[in-house]
Amino acid sequence: MNASLSSMRQPALFLPHGGGPCFFMDWIPPDAWNRLRGFLEALPATLPERPRALLVISAHWEAPQFTAQRQAAPPLLFDYHGFPPHTYELAWPAPGAPDLAEEVARRLAAAGLACGFDARRGFDHGVFVPLLLAFPAADIPCAQLSLRADLDPAAHLAAGRALAPLRDEGVLIVGSGNTYHNMSVMRRAMAGQEMSAQGLDFDAWLSEAVAHPDPAERERRLSEWDRAPGAREAAPREEHLMPLHVVAGAAGLDRGVKVFEDRILVALQSAFRFG
Secondary structure (H helix, E strand, C coil): CCHHHCCCCCCEEEEECCCCCHHHCCCCCCCCCHHHHHHHHHHHHHCCCCCCEEEEEEEEEEECCEEEECCCCCCECCCCCCCCHHHHCCCCCCCECHHHHHHHHHHHHHCCCCEEEECCCCECHHHHHHHHHHCCCCCCCEEEEEEECCCCHHHHHHHHHHHHHHHHHCEEEEEEECCCCCHHHHHHHHCCCCCCCECHHHHHHHHHHHCCCCHHHHHHHHHCHHHCCCHHHHCCCHHHCHHHHHHHHCCCCCCEEEEEEEEECCEEEEEEEEC
16 A cells, blocks of 8 residues: 555544345335435545545454455355345445555554455445445445454454554545444334334444544543443444444544434434544
């Protein structure tokens, strides 16, 4: 990677990626995902310039150690089940970014964080579902980075700090997850058995935590996220939240700003931007 090839720092983003191939099928109500779709489609126009590459941390890849996707043409990994047949025919043929994967591993290693490589894995739906809307031309090189399977908040914040300089080299760092991911509640909502709004207390806490002007305090709060009001109700398991920790670690002095929120199937989902 060469910083001289990019003139403006890219932000670091946390995006809700919805549920499965949600944007490409029918729902009740029919407009359930429309606002999130519109937010994702409008995303490129909010960037300072076209990214040189995308680095995506998805909730749907966990490995014993941080692992970077290293192949030139990743296929799509249809890691969802029970959806209409046409949703298994989606295409997002973005080129891989092996050089970026190598740089990610070097930076993580320099920070004392082991990082391996995977030369076979494709883009999972935490990558291709939202980015098919945001970057439909699929012409920007993209590499995926796994979560570490212990889901340790401090380790994921540290990984983000190690990767922060990539933002000055034209790399858009994207965390893909959901701020609310209690599937039992969501299933009741889809069945019409749950109508009350969910995740409000945790979303309010999270919005305040990421916006804290002191990076050390922001990271302290995020490292103790499970003590927040409504935390375990919103995230019974934290894999959909850990991409935010990587993004927040990459933020440096940039305060987080909520750039999207919507009540989707009773749950409040939010997106955050740093820089």
